[in-house]
Amino acid sequence: MAQNGTRATGPRCIALVGPFQSGKTTLLEAILARTGAIQRQGTIDAENTVGDASKEARHHKMSVELSVASTNFMGDTYTFVDCPGSVEFVHDMRAALPAVDAAVVVCELDEKKVPQLQLILRELEAQKIPRFLFLNKIDKADSTIHDVLRVLQPASRSKLVLRQIPTFAGEIVTGFVDLALERAFVYKEHAPSEVVPLEGDALDREKTARFSMLETLADHDDELMEQLLEDIQPPRDKVFDDLSKELREGLVCPVLFGSATRTNGVLRLMKALRHEIPGVAETAKRLGVKGGHPVAYVLKTINTSHGGKMSVARVLGGKIGDGTTLLRSDGEAARVAAVFKLMGQHSEKRGAAEAGDTVALGKLDHAKTGDTLSDSQQTHPPLAKVSPHAPVLSIAVAAKERKDDVKLGQALAKLLEEDPSISVVHNAEAHEVVIWGQGEMQLRVATERLADRFGIATVSHKPTVGYRETIKKGIVQRGRHKKQSGGHGQYGDVVLDIKPLPRGSGFSFSEEIKGGVVPRNYIPSVEAGVIDALKHGPLGFPVVDIAAKLIDGSYHTVDSSDMAFQLAGRLAIHEGLPQCQPVLLEPIYQVEIVCPSEATAKMNALMSGRRGQILGFDTREGWDGWDMVRVQMPESEIGDLIVEVRSATAGVGSFTFKFDHMAELMGRTADQIVAARKAAAA
Numbered sequence: 001m002a003q004n005g006t007r008a009t010g011p012r013c014i015a016l017v018g019p020f021q022s023g024k025t026t027l028l029e030a031i032l033a034r035t036g037a038i039q040r041q042g043t044i045d046a047e048n049t050v051g052d053a054s055k056e057a058r059h060h061k062m063s064v065e066l067s068v069a070s071t072n073f074m075g076d077t078y079t080f081v082d083c084p085g086s087v088e089f090v091h092d093m094r095a096a097l098p099a100v101d102a103a104v105v106v107c108e109l110d111e112k113k114v115p116q117l118q119l120i121l122r123e124l125e126a127q128k129i130p131r132f133l134f135l136n137k138i139d140k141a142d143s144t145i146h147d148v149l150r151v152l153q154p155a156s157r158s159k160l161v162l163r164q165i166p167t168f169a170g171e172i173v174t175g176f177v178d179l180a181l182e183r184a185f186v187y188k189e190h191a192p193s194e195v196v197p198l199e200g201d202a203l204d205r206e207k208t209a210r211f212s213m214l215e216t217l218a219d220h221d222d223e224l225m226e227q228l229l230e231d232i233q234p235p236r237d238k239v240f241d242d243l244s245k246e247l248r249e250g251l252v253c254p255v256l257f258g259s260a261t262r263t264n265g266v267l268r269l270m271k272a273l274r275h276e277i278p279g280v281a282e283t284a285k286r287l288g289v290k291g292g293h294p295v296a297y298v299l300k301t302i303n304t305s306h307g308g309k310m311s312v313a314r315v316l317g318g319k320i321g322d323g324t325t326l327l328r329s330d331g332e333a334a335r336v337a338a339v340f341k342l343m344g345q346h347s348e349k350r351g352a353a354e355a356g357d358t359v360a361l362g363k364l365d366h367a368k369t370g371d372t373l374s375d376s377q378q379t380h381p382p383l384a385k386v387s388p389h390a391p392v393l394s395i396a397v398a399a400k401e402r403k404d405d406v407k408l409g410q411a412l413a414k415l416l417e418e419d420p421s422i423s424v425v426h427n428a429e430a431h432e433v434v435i436w437g438q439g440e441m442q443l444r445v446a447t448e449r450l451a452d453r454f455g456i457a458t459v460s461h462k463p464t465v466g467y468r469e470t471i472k473k474g475i476v477q478r479g480r481h482k483k484q485s486g487g488h489g490q491y492g493d494v495v496l497d498i499k500p501l502p503r504g505s506g507f508s509f510s511e512e513i514k515g516g517v518v519p520r521n522y523i524p525s526v527e528a529g530v531i532d533a534l535k536h537g538p539l540g541f542p543v544v545d546i547a548a549k550l551i552d553g554s555y556h557t558v559d560s561s562d563m564a565f566q567l568a569g570r571l572a573i574h575e576g577l578p579q580c581q582p583v584l585l586e587p588i589y590q591v592e593i594v595c596p597s598e599a600t601a602k603m604n605a606l607m608s609g610r611r612g613q614i615l616g617f618d619t620r621e622g623w624d625g626w627d628m629v630r631v632q633m634p635e636s637e638i639g640d641l642i643v644e645v646r647s648a649t650a651g652v653g654s655f656t657f658k659f660d661h662m663a664e665l666m667g668r669t670a671d672q673i674v675a676a677r678k679a680a681a682a
Ligand SMILES: Nc1nc2c(ncn2[C@@H]2O[C@H](COP(=O)(O)OP(=O)(O)OP(=O)(O)O)[C@@H](O)[C@H]2O)c(=O)[nH]1
Pocket: 018, 019, 020, 021, 022, 023, 024, 025, 026, 027, 043, 044, 045, 061, 062, 063, 083, 084, 085, 086, 106, 136, 137, 138, 139, 140, 258, 259, 260, 261, 262
């Protein structure tokens, strides 16, 4: 066994990450079972895993938020952060990564999932997180297993190093040879693998594979290179030291394999973690933690169903217990109500947390995911800054019952606190609450939580597109409001010179009243009436890019009033605009799509089907094999664009967008929009 001198000690924190459905939650379950933290290994199908314990995760049979569970292994505590694989929930992973000592990237030998793997490795590379690949589902492996490196290497910037090779009975993988230990094992279902003699064909393959592993390590170790050239067997401890050192420095990414459902390869993984990954001291150094005081990083915020807020935090230095006052980087303070140990959805009070521990801190009202907290002596600058990806999909939600309106706002605030990659926009004009997020599943889960956790039934629909209308020619229009009903009458009379303005000008009002034909004090009333009338033009939309000049009118000494002149102003607009060739304006956005280059041609086709206008193609900066496509497209076509972009790119394509301009829209599409608006108003 490698008892090298550099082994870290103390509690470790490890992220389980990887492409969608690669087996992360099942692997967590296998680890917990193998190390004795749980009695029985649950399965995704039986809906009894520790990781996917929330109602939504169980229901969808996928992780929809990160979950945290700890176990003990050979005298140390290991906390695993099981991250969702879906790109829609990637923020949970990104925000948690700064806190971890290392990541286990659970993956499959599937070429189609390589782009997703690449995205995840990019995050780890950027944040300098040491990482193992765990090639899962080895029970389903076929002969392509020999191509592991050919298939997976393109996803990784650092060199992949095979740490194990499979052994077979016919086509089926029955065990493995550990290339560092030079020992052969056969898998036992739900039991530790058994050591068997390393001989015959397996021994020959082992020699070749071990040599390539050492060659890769020697790229960064001259002494090892010399030993290899001179055909000297390096001591086993030196090999382990090198593996560990190069892993920690991000020079290599070792590859282990196994089967989470059968608990195969789990013990070897645990041993590799135990011996090779850094501990909290090194992680604190990586993050730039300033020593002395207690410091913690908040990797997730949870609002439990019984009402309490918990901040899942990694303690990076010092000790944090009940009653410890913690400051955010901006100086805001709150006291820890209690310290909890987490086991998926289950929490249990525990004693003070020390450097290395990953715990939940109760009732820190001020703390947000991504915060760096320190004790009351002095604030600590933020250790990491992880901004959520810009949202790509939205729905409008409303409480089914009006009495729930206030509750809806409060519940949404809680959901946002848990998942900052969701945002809420209030569209005052359309009276809509619009939830923006990363995809259909995330938004669906959000509405499910509103119902299940907060008891708010909602209805949702597509958000209203910000159409406008304008006019193409001007008119001089009189508006005369006159009523003679019994005693006191009403009288207001105006003449407006109405003209179109250039795109983007908005609205302007002016007057050229001579000889007091409209008294000064009524002119603002005319303007107010005009503004009011422009809220709904002849097509049903707000009118923009229009000028109204008050040029003439008349008044009555007794019957004129503010109200009468407001009505006169409105009347002039209502009667005038239909004769000014009203035209619909639709918002056009500038969209930047990023995708693997193979998919660029598909984007082209996708755009022409969505009235998109391609402005240009570029290679994506810093991303080999990726392109960026710049297009202009109408807001209404962006609605579900992400669904198609993802389906054309094995889930990895994405885009950002920003408003560019309003464009005239005529013809059938415009007619349909106007008709729909009229129908909705009726
Ligand atoms: N054959 C086989 N199936 C596996 C193995 N590990 C997981 N699975 C299956 O793969 C599916 C996904 O497993 P999960 O553990 O939910 O995968 P995950 O990576 O946590 O999924 P997300 O969190 O949603 O990305 C389930 O049906 C598992 O039973 C394995 O080693 N072998």
